[in-house]
Amino acid sequence: MVKKHICSGLIERVHQPLARSDWVAKKIKGHLLDQPKIKAKDIVKDVQHDHRVRLSYIQAWRGKEVAREMIDESHKQQYHDLPLYIEKIRRTNPGTEVRIHIDEGKFKRLFITYRPCIMGFVSECRPLIGINGTFLKGKYQGILLCTIAVDANNGFFLLALAAVENENYQSWYWFLSILSELLNRYLNLPALTIISHRQKSLPEAIEKCFPTCFPSFCMQHMGKNFKGFMKRSANTEVLLMLFWKAARKATIGGFEKIMFNIQCADLEAYDWIKNIPPKFWADAYFSGSRYSHLTSNVAEYFNAWILSALEKPIITMCQEIKIQLMARFEEKRELGNTWSGMLVLKAQ
Known part of the structure:
Protein backbone atom coordinates (compact mmCIF):
# COMPACT_ATOMS: atom_id res chain seq x y z
CA MET A 1 0.00 0.00 0.00
CA VAL A 2 1.36 3.41 -1.00
CA LYS A 3 1.26 5.71 2.00
CA LYS A 4 2.07 8.94 0.14
CA HIS A 5 -0.01 10.13 -2.82
CA ILE A 6 2.38 11.46 -5.47
CA CYS A 7 0.08 11.86 -8.47
CA SER A 8 -0.52 15.32 -9.92
CA GLY A 9 -4.05 16.70 -9.86
CA LEU A 10 -3.65 17.51 -13.55
CA ILE A 11 -3.07 14.02 -14.90
CA GLU A 12 -2.81 14.06 -18.69
CA ARG A 13 -5.31 11.62 -20.09
CA VAL A 14 -4.04 8.93 -22.42
CA HIS A 15 -5.17 8.38 -25.96
CA GLN A 16 -8.93 7.97 -26.14
CA PRO A 17 -9.75 5.55 -28.97
CA LEU A 18 -13.48 5.89 -28.29
CA ALA A 19 -13.64 9.69 -28.55
CA ARG A 20 -16.59 10.18 -30.88
CA SER A 21 -16.43 12.49 -33.88
CA ASP A 22 -19.44 14.51 -32.67
CA TRP A 23 -17.73 15.09 -29.29
CA VAL A 24 -14.57 16.28 -31.03
CA ALA A 25 -16.63 18.45 -33.40
CA LYS A 26 -18.41 20.24 -30.55
CA LYS A 27 -15.09 20.93 -28.84
CA ILE A 28 -13.35 22.33 -31.91
CA LYS A 29 -16.23 24.11 -33.65
CA GLY A 30 -15.18 27.48 -32.25
CA HIS A 31 -11.59 26.94 -33.35
CA LEU A 32 -12.75 26.04 -36.85
CA LEU A 33 -14.87 29.20 -37.09
CA ASP A 34 -11.86 31.32 -36.16
CA GLN A 35 -9.39 29.27 -38.21
CA PRO A 36 -11.17 27.60 -41.16
CA LYS A 37 -7.86 26.22 -42.47
CA ILE A 38 -6.73 24.66 -39.18
CA LYS A 39 -4.96 21.33 -39.70
CA ALA A 40 -5.82 18.04 -38.01
CA LYS A 41 -2.40 17.89 -36.31
CA ASP A 42 -3.12 21.30 -34.71
CA ILE A 43 -6.53 20.06 -33.56
CA VAL A 44 -4.74 17.17 -31.80
CA LYS A 45 -2.59 19.72 -29.93
CA ASP A 46 -5.53 22.01 -29.09
CA VAL A 47 -7.74 19.23 -27.72
CA GLN A 48 -4.87 17.84 -25.67
CA HIS A 49 -4.14 21.30 -24.25
CA ASP A 50 -7.76 22.34 -23.61
CA HIS A 51 -9.32 19.03 -22.56
CA ARG A 52 -6.33 16.80 -21.69
CA VAL A 53 -7.48 14.20 -24.21
CA ARG A 54 -5.08 12.83 -26.78
CA LEU A 55 -6.65 12.16 -30.16
CA SER A 56 -5.26 10.25 -33.08
CA TYR A 57 -4.79 12.12 -36.35
CA ILE A 58 -7.79 10.35 -37.92
CA GLN A 59 -10.02 11.23 -34.93
CA ALA A 60 -9.06 14.89 -35.30
CA TRP A 61 -9.66 14.78 -39.05
CA ARG A 62 -13.09 13.15 -38.69
CA GLY A 63 -14.03 15.58 -35.93
CA LYS A 64 -13.05 18.47 -38.18
CA GLU A 65 -15.27 17.16 -40.99
CA VAL A 66 -18.26 16.84 -38.63
CA ALA A 67 -17.60 20.33 -37.24
CA ARG A 68 -17.48 21.70 -40.78
CA GLU A 69 -20.86 20.10 -41.51
CA MET A 70 -22.26 21.73 -38.34
CA ILE A 71 -20.93 25.12 -39.40
CA ASP A 72 -22.23 24.73 -42.95
CA GLU A 73 -25.66 23.90 -41.58
CA SER A 74 -25.41 26.98 -39.36
CA HIS A 75 -24.68 29.15 -42.41
CA LYS A 76 -27.74 27.77 -44.20
CA GLN A 77 -29.98 28.15 -41.15
CA GLN A 78 -28.97 31.78 -40.61
CA TYR A 79 -30.06 32.74 -44.12
CA HIS A 80 -33.39 31.10 -43.31
CA ASP A 81 -33.57 33.11 -40.06
CA MET A 219 -4.81 57.08 -55.90
CA GLN A 220 -3.71 53.94 -54.05
CA HIS A 221 -5.70 51.80 -56.48
CA MET A 222 -4.49 53.76 -59.52
CA GLY A 223 -0.92 53.53 -58.26
CA LYS A 224 -1.15 49.73 -58.15
CA ASN A 225 -2.56 49.66 -61.68
CA PHE A 226 0.20 51.99 -62.84
CA LYS A 227 2.91 49.78 -61.32
CA GLY A 228 1.35 46.75 -62.99
CA PHE A 229 1.40 48.55 -66.34
CA MET A 230 4.99 49.79 -65.89
CA LYS A 231 6.41 46.65 -64.23
CA ARG A 232 9.10 46.26 -66.91
CA SER A 233 10.38 49.80 -66.52
CA ALA A 234 13.43 50.52 -64.38
CA ASN A 235 11.98 53.93 -63.49
CA THR A 236 8.62 52.71 -62.15
CA GLU A 237 9.11 53.93 -58.57
CA VAL A 238 10.31 57.36 -59.67
CA LEU A 239 7.43 57.71 -62.11
CA LEU A 240 4.97 56.61 -59.42
CA MET A 241 6.34 59.27 -57.06
CA LEU A 242 5.81 61.90 -59.78
CA PHE A 243 2.28 60.58 -60.34
CA TRP A 244 1.46 61.14 -56.65
CA LYS A 245 3.16 64.54 -56.73
CA ALA A 246 1.01 65.59 -59.69
CA ALA A 247 -2.13 64.49 -57.82
CA ARG A 248 -1.25 66.74 -54.85
CA LYS A 249 -0.39 69.89 -56.80
CA ALA A 250 -2.90 72.62 -56.00
CA THR A 251 -2.40 74.70 -59.17
CA ILE A 252 -2.84 73.81 -62.82
CA GLY A 253 0.58 75.25 -63.60
CA GLY A 254 2.24 73.08 -60.97
CA PHE A 255 0.34 70.03 -62.19
CA GLU A 256 1.32 70.58 -65.83
CA LYS A 257 4.97 71.03 -64.85
CA ILE A 258 5.02 67.61 -63.15
CA MET A 259 3.21 66.03 -66.08
CA PHE A 260 5.82 67.50 -68.44
CA ASN A 261 8.55 65.87 -66.32
CA ILE A 262 6.74 62.52 -66.60
CA GLN A 263 6.44 62.97 -70.38
CA CYS A 264 10.16 63.62 -70.70
CA ALA A 265 11.02 60.62 -68.51
CA ASP A 266 8.70 58.05 -70.12
CA LEU A 267 6.19 58.75 -72.88
CA GLU A 268 4.37 55.44 -72.29
CA ALA A 269 3.80 56.33 -68.61
CA TYR A 270 2.65 59.82 -69.59
CA ASP A 271 0.09 58.46 -72.07
CA TRP A 272 -1.25 55.98 -69.45
CA ILE A 273 -1.75 58.75 -66.87
CA LYS A 274 -3.07 61.26 -69.39
CA ASN A 275 -5.77 58.77 -70.38
CA ILE A 276 -7.41 59.25 -66.95
CA PRO A 277 -9.24 62.62 -66.75
CA PRO A 278 -7.42 64.69 -64.07
CA LYS A 279 -10.74 65.96 -62.68
CA PHE A 280 -11.08 62.56 -60.99
CA TRP A 281 -7.68 62.43 -59.29
CA ALA A 282 -5.71 65.70 -59.40
CA ASP A 283 -6.31 68.40 -56.76
CA ALA A 284 -5.65 71.11 -59.35
CA TYR A 285 -8.67 70.02 -61.40
CA PHE A 286 -10.91 68.58 -58.69
CA SER A 287 -14.14 70.56 -58.27
CA GLY A 288 -14.97 69.54 -54.71
CA SER A 289 -12.85 68.96 -51.63
CA ARG A 290 -11.10 65.74 -50.66
CA TYR A 291 -9.88 67.09 -47.32
CA SER A 292 -6.36 65.77 -48.09
CA HIS A 293 -7.73 62.26 -48.66
CA LEU A 294 -6.51 60.97 -52.03
Whole structure:
Protein backbone atom coordinates (compact mmCIF):
# COMPACT_ATOMS: atom_id res chain seq x y z
CA MET A 1 0.00 0.00 0.00
CA VAL A 2 1.36 3.41 -1.00
CA LYS A 3 1.26 5.71 2.00
CA LYS A 4 2.07 8.94 0.14
CA HIS A 5 -0.01 10.13 -2.82
CA ILE A 6 2.38 11.46 -5.47
CA CYS A 7 0.08 11.86 -8.47
CA SER A 8 -0.52 15.32 -9.92
CA GLY A 9 -4.05 16.70 -9.86
CA LEU A 10 -3.65 17.51 -13.55
CA ILE A 11 -3.07 14.02 -14.90
CA GLU A 12 -2.81 14.06 -18.69
CA ARG A 13 -5.31 11.62 -20.09
CA VAL A 14 -4.04 8.93 -22.42
CA HIS A 15 -5.17 8.38 -25.96
CA GLN A 16 -8.93 7.97 -26.14
CA PRO A 17 -9.75 5.55 -28.97
CA LEU A 18 -13.48 5.89 -28.29
CA ALA A 19 -13.64 9.69 -28.55
CA ARG A 20 -16.59 10.18 -30.88
CA SER A 21 -16.43 12.49 -33.88
CA ASP A 22 -19.44 14.51 -32.67
CA TRP A 23 -17.73 15.09 -29.29
CA VAL A 24 -14.57 16.28 -31.03
CA ALA A 25 -16.63 18.45 -33.40
CA LYS A 26 -18.41 20.24 -30.55
CA LYS A 27 -15.09 20.93 -28.84
CA ILE A 28 -13.35 22.33 -31.91
CA LYS A 29 -16.23 24.11 -33.65
CA GLY A 30 -15.18 27.48 -32.25
CA HIS A 31 -11.59 26.94 -33.35
CA LEU A 32 -12.75 26.04 -36.85
CA LEU A 33 -14.87 29.20 -37.09
CA ASP A 34 -11.86 31.32 -36.16
CA GLN A 35 -9.39 29.27 -38.21
CA PRO A 36 -11.17 27.60 -41.16
CA LYS A 37 -7.86 26.22 -42.47
CA ILE A 38 -6.73 24.66 -39.18
CA LYS A 39 -4.96 21.33 -39.70
CA ALA A 40 -5.82 18.04 -38.01
CA LYS A 41 -2.40 17.89 -36.31
CA ASP A 42 -3.12 21.30 -34.71
CA ILE A 43 -6.53 20.06 -33.56
CA VAL A 44 -4.74 17.17 -31.80
CA LYS A 45 -2.59 19.72 -29.93
CA ASP A 46 -5.53 22.01 -29.09
CA VAL A 47 -7.74 19.23 -27.72
CA GLN A 48 -4.87 17.84 -25.67
CA HIS A 49 -4.14 21.30 -24.25
CA ASP A 50 -7.76 22.34 -23.61
CA HIS A 51 -9.32 19.03 -22.56
CA ARG A 52 -6.33 16.80 -21.69
CA VAL A 53 -7.48 14.20 -24.21
CA ARG A 54 -5.08 12.83 -26.78
CA LEU A 55 -6.65 12.16 -30.16
CA SER A 56 -5.26 10.25 -33.08
CA TYR A 57 -4.79 12.12 -36.35
CA ILE A 58 -7.79 10.35 -37.92
CA GLN A 59 -10.02 11.23 -34.93
CA ALA A 60 -9.06 14.89 -35.30
CA TRP A 61 -9.66 14.78 -39.05
CA ARG A 62 -13.09 13.15 -38.69
CA GLY A 63 -14.03 15.58 -35.93
CA LYS A 64 -13.05 18.47 -38.18
CA GLU A 65 -15.27 17.16 -40.99
CA VAL A 66 -18.26 16.84 -38.63
CA ALA A 67 -17.60 20.33 -37.24
CA ARG A 68 -17.48 21.70 -40.78
CA GLU A 69 -20.86 20.10 -41.51
CA MET A 70 -22.26 21.73 -38.34
CA ILE A 71 -20.93 25.12 -39.40
CA ASP A 72 -22.23 24.73 -42.95
CA GLU A 73 -25.66 23.90 -41.58
CA SER A 74 -25.41 26.98 -39.36
CA HIS A 75 -24.68 29.15 -42.41
CA LYS A 76 -27.74 27.77 -44.20
CA GLN A 77 -29.98 28.15 -41.15
CA GLN A 78 -28.97 31.78 -40.61
CA TYR A 79 -30.06 32.74 -44.12
CA HIS A 80 -33.39 31.10 -43.31
CA ASP A 81 -33.57 33.11 -40.06
CA LEU A 82 -32.73 36.47 -41.67
CA PRO A 83 -36.34 37.81 -41.82
CA LEU A 84 -36.72 37.25 -38.05
CA TYR A 85 -33.34 38.87 -37.42
CA ILE A 86 -34.28 41.90 -39.53
CA GLU A 87 -37.55 42.26 -37.65
CA LYS A 88 -35.63 42.17 -34.38
CA ILE A 89 -33.24 44.89 -35.58
CA ARG A 90 -36.13 47.13 -36.58
CA ARG A 91 -37.87 46.56 -33.27
CA THR A 92 -34.84 47.09 -31.03
CA ASN A 93 -33.05 49.78 -33.10
CA PRO A 94 -35.68 52.35 -34.18
CA GLY A 95 -34.50 54.44 -37.11
CA THR A 96 -32.13 51.75 -38.38
CA GLU A 97 -32.64 51.04 -42.08
CA VAL A 98 -32.55 47.39 -43.16
CA ARG A 99 -33.44 46.11 -46.62
CA ILE A 100 -33.36 42.57 -47.95
CA HIS A 101 -33.61 41.43 -51.55
CA ILE A 102 -34.98 37.95 -52.20
CA ASP A 103 -34.95 36.53 -55.73
CA GLU A 104 -37.14 33.49 -56.45
CA GLY A 105 -37.20 32.56 -52.78
CA LYS A 106 -33.41 32.82 -52.38
CA PHE A 107 -31.41 35.43 -50.50
CA LYS A 108 -29.54 37.84 -52.73
CA ARG A 109 -28.70 41.06 -50.84
CA LEU A 110 -28.87 42.66 -47.39
CA PHE A 111 -28.45 46.40 -46.62
CA ILE A 112 -27.94 47.84 -43.13
CA THR A 113 -27.28 51.32 -41.82
CA TYR A 114 -27.75 51.82 -38.09
CA ARG A 115 -29.41 55.02 -36.92
CA PRO A 116 -26.33 56.20 -34.95
CA CYS A 117 -24.24 55.70 -38.09
CA ILE A 118 -26.36 57.77 -40.42
CA MET A 119 -27.11 60.45 -37.81
CA GLY A 120 -23.44 60.66 -36.85
CA PHE A 121 -22.46 61.06 -40.49
CA VAL A 122 -25.04 63.74 -41.25
CA SER A 123 -24.35 65.81 -38.13
CA GLU A 124 -20.65 65.33 -37.38
CA CYS A 125 -18.66 63.97 -40.35
CA ARG A 126 -17.20 65.68 -43.37
CA PRO A 127 -19.18 65.20 -46.61
CA LEU A 128 -16.69 62.61 -47.84
CA ILE A 129 -16.99 58.83 -48.09
CA GLY A 130 -14.78 56.02 -49.30
CA ILE A 131 -16.43 53.08 -51.03
CA ASN A 132 -15.07 49.56 -51.24
CA GLY A 133 -15.96 45.89 -51.34
CA THR A 134 -14.32 42.89 -49.69
CA PHE A 135 -14.82 39.15 -49.98
CA LEU A 136 -17.00 37.24 -47.54
CA LYS A 137 -15.19 34.05 -46.56
CA GLY A 138 -18.01 31.87 -45.27
CA LYS A 139 -19.58 28.87 -46.98
CA TYR A 140 -21.69 30.91 -49.43
CA GLN A 141 -19.08 33.65 -49.93
CA GLY A 142 -20.27 36.84 -51.65
CA ILE A 143 -19.10 40.44 -51.21
CA LEU A 144 -19.48 42.93 -48.37
CA LEU A 145 -19.89 46.46 -49.73
CA CYS A 146 -19.29 49.40 -47.42
CA THR A 147 -19.32 53.19 -47.37
CA ILE A 148 -16.95 54.67 -44.81
CA ALA A 149 -16.83 58.32 -43.74
CA VAL A 150 -14.10 60.24 -41.91
CA ASP A 151 -14.89 61.74 -38.52
CA ALA A 152 -13.56 65.08 -37.23
CA ASN A 153 -10.56 63.35 -35.66
CA ASN A 154 -9.67 61.56 -38.94
CA GLY A 155 -10.95 58.17 -37.76
CA PHE A 156 -13.06 55.88 -39.93
CA PHE A 157 -16.82 56.03 -39.42
CA LEU A 158 -19.16 53.38 -40.86
CA LEU A 159 -22.09 54.80 -42.80
CA ALA A 160 -23.64 51.70 -44.40
CA LEU A 161 -22.86 48.17 -45.51
CA ALA A 162 -24.42 45.47 -47.64
CA ALA A 163 -23.87 41.76 -48.23
CA VAL A 164 -24.35 41.05 -51.94
CA GLU A 165 -23.80 38.21 -54.38
CA ASN A 166 -21.14 39.84 -56.59
CA GLU A 167 -19.36 43.13 -57.10
CA ASN A 168 -21.06 44.34 -60.28
CA TYR A 169 -23.16 47.26 -61.51
CA GLN A 170 -26.45 45.74 -60.31
CA SER A 171 -25.24 45.18 -56.74
CA TRP A 172 -23.50 48.56 -56.51
CA TYR A 173 -26.56 50.33 -57.90
CA TRP A 174 -28.85 48.53 -55.44
CA PHE A 175 -26.62 49.48 -52.52
CA LEU A 176 -25.95 53.10 -53.51
CA SER A 177 -29.54 53.83 -54.58
CA ILE A 178 -30.78 52.93 -51.07
CA LEU A 179 -28.05 55.06 -49.50
CA SER A 180 -28.90 57.98 -51.81
CA GLU A 181 -32.57 57.65 -50.91
CA LEU A 182 -31.76 57.85 -47.20
CA LEU A 183 -29.36 60.79 -47.49
CA ASN A 184 -31.79 62.74 -49.68
CA ARG A 185 -34.06 63.00 -46.64
CA TYR A 186 -31.58 65.53 -45.24
CA LEU A 187 -32.18 68.60 -47.38
CA ASN A 188 -29.22 70.70 -46.23
CA LEU A 189 -26.60 68.02 -46.73
CA PRO A 190 -23.75 69.36 -48.92
CA ALA A 191 -22.69 67.55 -52.07
CA LEU A 192 -20.60 64.49 -51.28
CA THR A 193 -17.08 63.69 -52.34
CA ILE A 194 -17.01 59.96 -53.09
CA ILE A 195 -13.65 58.18 -53.40
CA SER A 196 -13.66 54.80 -55.11
CA HIS A 197 -11.58 52.55 -57.33
CA ARG A 198 -11.87 52.70 -61.11
CA GLN A 199 -13.73 49.45 -61.69
CA LYS A 200 -16.07 50.31 -64.54
CA SER A 201 -19.34 49.36 -62.86
CA LEU A 202 -18.76 51.38 -59.68
CA PRO A 203 -18.20 54.89 -61.18
CA GLU A 204 -21.29 54.31 -63.35
CA ALA A 205 -23.42 53.41 -60.32
CA ILE A 206 -22.07 56.42 -58.37
CA GLU A 207 -22.93 58.79 -61.22
CA LYS A 208 -26.43 57.33 -61.48
CA CYS A 209 -27.21 57.41 -57.74
CA PHE A 210 -25.32 60.59 -56.78
CA PRO A 211 -25.46 62.85 -59.85
CA THR A 212 -24.40 65.97 -57.89
CA CYS A 213 -21.47 64.37 -56.04
CA PHE A 214 -17.77 64.94 -56.68
CA PRO A 215 -16.39 61.55 -57.74
CA SER A 216 -12.72 60.83 -57.09
CA PHE A 217 -10.57 57.86 -58.02
CA CYS A 218 -8.46 56.28 -55.28
CA MET A 219 -4.81 57.08 -55.90
CA GLN A 220 -3.71 53.94 -54.05
CA HIS A 221 -5.70 51.80 -56.48
CA MET A 222 -4.49 53.76 -59.52
CA GLY A 223 -0.92 53.53 -58.26
CA LYS A 224 -1.15 49.73 -58.15
CA ASN A 225 -2.56 49.66 -61.68
CA PHE A 226 0.20 51.99 -62.84
CA LYS A 227 2.91 49.78 -61.32
CA GLY A 228 1.35 46.75 -62.99
CA PHE A 229 1.40 48.55 -66.34
CA MET A 230 4.99 49.79 -65.89
CA LYS A 231 6.41 46.65 -64.23
CA ARG A 232 9.10 46.26 -66.91
CA SER A 233 10.38 49.80 -66.52
CA ALA A 234 13.43 50.52 -64.38
CA ASN A 235 11.98 53.93 -63.49
CA THR A 236 8.62 52.71 -62.15
CA GLU A 237 9.11 53.93 -58.57
CA VAL A 238 10.31 57.36 -59.67
CA LEU A 239 7.43 57.71 -62.11
CA LEU A 240 4.97 56.61 -59.42
CA MET A 241 6.34 59.27 -57.06
CA LEU A 242 5.81 61.90 -59.78
CA PHE A 243 2.28 60.58 -60.34
CA TRP A 244 1.46 61.14 -56.65
CA LYS A 245 3.16 64.54 -56.73
CA ALA A 246 1.01 65.59 -59.69
CA ALA A 247 -2.13 64.49 -57.82
CA ARG A 248 -1.25 66.74 -54.85
CA LYS A 249 -0.39 69.89 -56.80
CA ALA A 250 -2.90 72.62 -56.00
CA THR A 251 -2.40 74.70 -59.17
CA ILE A 252 -2.84 73.81 -62.82
CA GLY A 253 0.58 75.25 -63.60
CA GLY A 254 2.24 73.08 -60.97
CA PHE A 255 0.34 70.03 -62.19
CA GLU A 256 1.32 70.58 -65.83
CA LYS A 257 4.97 71.03 -64.85
CA ILE A 258 5.02 67.61 -63.15
CA MET A 259 3.21 66.03 -66.08
CA PHE A 260 5.82 67.50 -68.44
CA ASN A 261 8.55 65.87 -66.32
CA ILE A 262 6.74 62.52 -66.60
CA GLN A 263 6.44 62.97 -70.38
CA CYS A 264 10.16 63.62 -70.70
CA ALA A 265 11.02 60.62 -68.51
CA ASP A 266 8.70 58.05 -70.12
CA LEU A 267 6.19 58.75 -72.88
CA GLU A 268 4.37 55.44 -72.29
CA ALA A 269 3.80 56.33 -68.61
CA TYR A 270 2.65 59.82 -69.59
CA ASP A 271 0.09 58.46 -72.07
CA TRP A 272 -1.25 55.98 -69.45
CA ILE A 273 -1.75 58.75 -66.87
CA LYS A 274 -3.07 61.26 -69.39
CA ASN A 275 -5.77 58.77 -70.38
CA ILE A 276 -7.41 59.25 -66.95
CA PRO A 277 -9.24 62.62 -66.75
CA PRO A 278 -7.42 64.69 -64.07
CA LYS A 279 -10.74 65.96 -62.68
CA PHE A 280 -11.08 62.56 -60.99
CA TRP A 281 -7.68 62.43 -59.29
CA ALA A 282 -5.71 65.70 -59.40
CA ASP A 283 -6.31 68.40 -56.76
CA ALA A 284 -5.65 71.11 -59.35
CA TYR A 285 -8.67 70.02 -61.40
CA PHE A 286 -10.91 68.58 -58.69
CA SER A 287 -14.14 70.56 -58.27
CA GLY A 288 -14.97 69.54 -54.71
CA SER A 289 -12.85 68.96 -51.63
CA ARG A 290 -11.10 65.74 -50.66
CA TYR A 291 -9.88 67.09 -47.32
CA SER A 292 -6.36 65.77 -48.09
CA HIS A 293 -7.73 62.26 -48.66
CA LEU A 294 -6.51 60.97 -52.03
CA THR A 295 -7.37 57.33 -51.30
CA SER A 296 -10.23 55.21 -50.03
CA ASN A 297 -7.95 53.76 -47.35
CA VAL A 298 -10.53 54.48 -44.65
CA ALA A 299 -12.62 51.71 -46.21
CA GLU A 300 -9.57 49.41 -46.24
CA TYR A 301 -9.00 50.14 -42.53
CA PHE A 302 -12.60 49.19 -41.82
CA ASN A 303 -12.28 45.95 -43.78
CA ALA A 304 -9.21 45.00 -41.76
CA TRP A 305 -11.00 45.94 -38.53
CA ILE A 306 -13.85 43.48 -39.21
CA LEU A 307 -11.68 40.78 -40.80
CA SER A 308 -12.55 38.00 -38.34
CA ALA A 309 -16.29 38.58 -38.81
CA LEU A 310 -16.11 37.98 -42.57
CA GLU A 311 -15.76 34.21 -42.08
CA LYS A 312 -18.87 33.88 -39.92
CA PRO A 313 -22.49 33.01 -40.88
CA ILE A 314 -24.36 36.10 -41.99
CA ILE A 315 -26.28 36.88 -38.77
CA THR A 316 -23.24 36.18 -36.62
CA MET A 317 -21.21 38.47 -38.88
CA CYS A 318 -23.73 41.31 -38.58
CA GLN A 319 -23.89 40.89 -34.82
CA GLU A 320 -20.11 40.92 -34.45
CA ILE A 321 -19.82 44.09 -36.53
CA LYS A 322 -22.60 45.71 -34.51
CA ILE A 323 -20.89 44.81 -31.22
CA GLN A 324 -17.58 46.18 -32.49
CA LEU A 325 -19.32 49.41 -33.52
CA MET A 326 -20.97 49.79 -30.12
CA ALA A 327 -17.62 49.30 -28.40
CA ARG A 328 -15.96 51.80 -30.75
CA PHE A 329 -18.69 54.41 -30.14
CA GLU A 330 -18.25 54.01 -26.38
CA GLU A 331 -14.48 54.22 -26.69
CA LYS A 332 -14.79 57.43 -28.75
CA ARG A 333 -17.28 58.89 -26.25
CA GLU A 334 -14.93 58.22 -23.35
CA LEU A 335 -12.01 59.68 -25.30
CA GLY A 336 -14.02 62.81 -26.08
CA ASN A 337 -14.82 63.27 -22.40
CA THR A 338 -11.10 63.62 -21.70
CA TRP A 339 -10.68 66.57 -24.07
CA SER A 340 -10.70 69.96 -22.42
CA GLY A 341 -10.90 72.20 -25.50
CA MET A 342 -13.56 72.78 -28.14
CA LEU A 343 -11.47 71.16 -30.89
CA VAL A 344 -10.68 67.51 -31.46
CA LEU A 345 -7.04 66.44 -31.01
CA LYS A 346 -6.29 66.38 -34.75
CA ALA A 347 -7.42 70.01 -35.07
CA GLN A 348 -5.43 71.37 -32.13
